[in-house]
Amino acid sequence: MIKKLLFTFLLFISFLGFSQNSSLSNQAKVSILTCGTGPESYAMYGHTGIRIQDTASGIDVVYNYGAFDFSTPNFIGRFVKGDLQYFVTNGSYIDFYYNYQAENREIIEQELAISSAQINQLFQQLNASVYSEERFYTYKFIDRNCTTMVVDKINTTLGKEYLKSRTTNQSYREVLYPYMSDFYLKLGIQFIFGAKVDEPVTRLFLPYEFKKSLSQTKIQGKPICTSTETVLKASNSSIPFAFWNSIYSLITVLVILALFGKKGVQIGYFTVTGLLGVFFMVVGLYSMHEELLWNYNALLFNPLLIGYAWCLWKENTKAAKLLAKIIAGCLAIYIVYMLDKIHLQIVWPFIVLHLYWLGKEVLKKN
Incomplete structure (x- = not known):
């Protein structure tokens, strides 16, 4: 769920000159990108991004929440304490694609059926976040991460909480448990977690759970997701038993x-x-x-x-x-x-x- 510092820094500077005041044409599209899991701890649960594409304006950009700076003073202490500042970045879709291709992680794209006015509103909000102090936020594992920030942005654009957790009778711990393939990492995480993760799930906080919710959500009887496509397939890399x-x-x-x-x-x-x-x-x-x-x-x-x-x-x-x-x-x-x-x-x-x-x-x- 956390992007590597170098990648996010490159994404940030690669699109630094983009004007937040630009407007999109009626051909603009918005889609949610769900990225596959990886063996590293930051990639254990996958990643969520927002893609804005407008061929008429030559725009194809991806917005990512969940970046952080390793050079932050007292990085480990602030991470453990829970007041480490994360931020949102943006960059070209092609760079985003090649990064995940290099990591052998799939990308699933879901186009959203929202109006041109709503796409422009979302576009302006995202740019305002990137190019102001608003881009910083205090990371919370369940309540404020790369997925929850995207969920909140989309719900704000829709004007109502259409996107929400549809998990029933499951705790956060039970939802998280299958994602942890490394045994001793799983054991350590289970020991460090307290009682909160045993509460019933009420928040969309994982990329693939968000993807599932998008496929099930309807607005006025019509699906919010008009298409789902695996734009990048990952090769099978099953981990042998050790x-x-x-x-x-x-x-x-x-x-x-x-x-x-x-x-x-x-x-x-x-x-x-x-x-x-x-x-x-x-x-x-x-x-x-x-x-x-x-x-x-x-x-x-x-x-x-x-x-x-x-x-x-x-x-x-x-x-x-x-x-x-x-x-x-x-x-x-x-x-x-x-x-x-x-x-x-x-x-x-x-x-x-x-x-x-x-x-x-x-x-x-x-």
């Missing part, structure tokens, strides 16, 4: 820890997992990303595990058993809460290991 990038490698490592993990291994493991719990809690309080708030995975990677590891190291069996009981109780709550969550299928190995080690401590005779 044991080391699967749940099987995780299970293998955790089984080895369970079978051969002496006290020193447990101390190290529980110290690290406890620190992860602290991280989840601190980031949730620090960050403005609502997706990170109320991270119940801290019940699995419980900060109390640091104290438990300390007691193991100091051989304080009484305190260790008490903490083990408390942490096991928290883990029981976590398990109940997780029963209807889709990511239970990949986090369960950690649950089993924790139950095994903590259970041994609780049942140990003094």
Whole structure:
């Protein structure tokens, strides 16, 4: 969903001389471009662009939301906090096409059935965004990204919220889950996400969900989408199965820890997992990303595990058993809460290991 800095910079300067006061002819067309996913994190969910084409005026431009500047001071800190400024760029369609061709990512184009006046209105609004301070916006993973910004622009042009989520009985987490093909990246994202992503989907925020909504939306009984065409086909590049990038490698490592993990291994493991719990809690309080708030995975990677590891190291069996009981109780709550969550299928190995080690401590005779 995020364009590479170099590409977006080139797009920006390539169309810098374009006048926002230009008007389009009656032949002008507007279409939504849905771009395929890629292996990189920024391309994991695809991308959405707006194409304005007017052969009479020699205009063929694509507008993109979701660009950012790596040179921003304290880039990582601002990204984590959630106040990093993103911006909109524009550039020629042919450059846009060749970029995605080089990345082997498909482009699907859907032409919109809106009036010439509405196309001109949208065109002026987009140019106003590009050539003013309005081009900057604070990125939010669900509420403000390359797709939601386009959805809002189209709905504003239509004068009504025609384009909206049609997903029912699914959470944001469930909608996002299939897009994550890299196992350990998927695992990390599931752990960092908090309770917000378990809420029912109410927002069009993913490119392919937006594409689907466009194909189903009608205005006064007529489809808003007049045509759908795959203008760039990507070659099949299926990722072969890799044991080391699967749940099987995780299970293998955790089984080895369970079978051969002496006290020193447990101390190290529980110290690290406890620190992860602290991280989840601190980031949730620090960050403005609502997706990170109320991270119940801290019940699995419980900060109390640091104290438990300390007691193991100091051989304080009484305190260790008490903490083990408390942490096991928290883990029981976590398990109940997780029963209807889709990511239970990949986090369960950690649950089993924790139950095994903590259970041994609780049942140990003094």
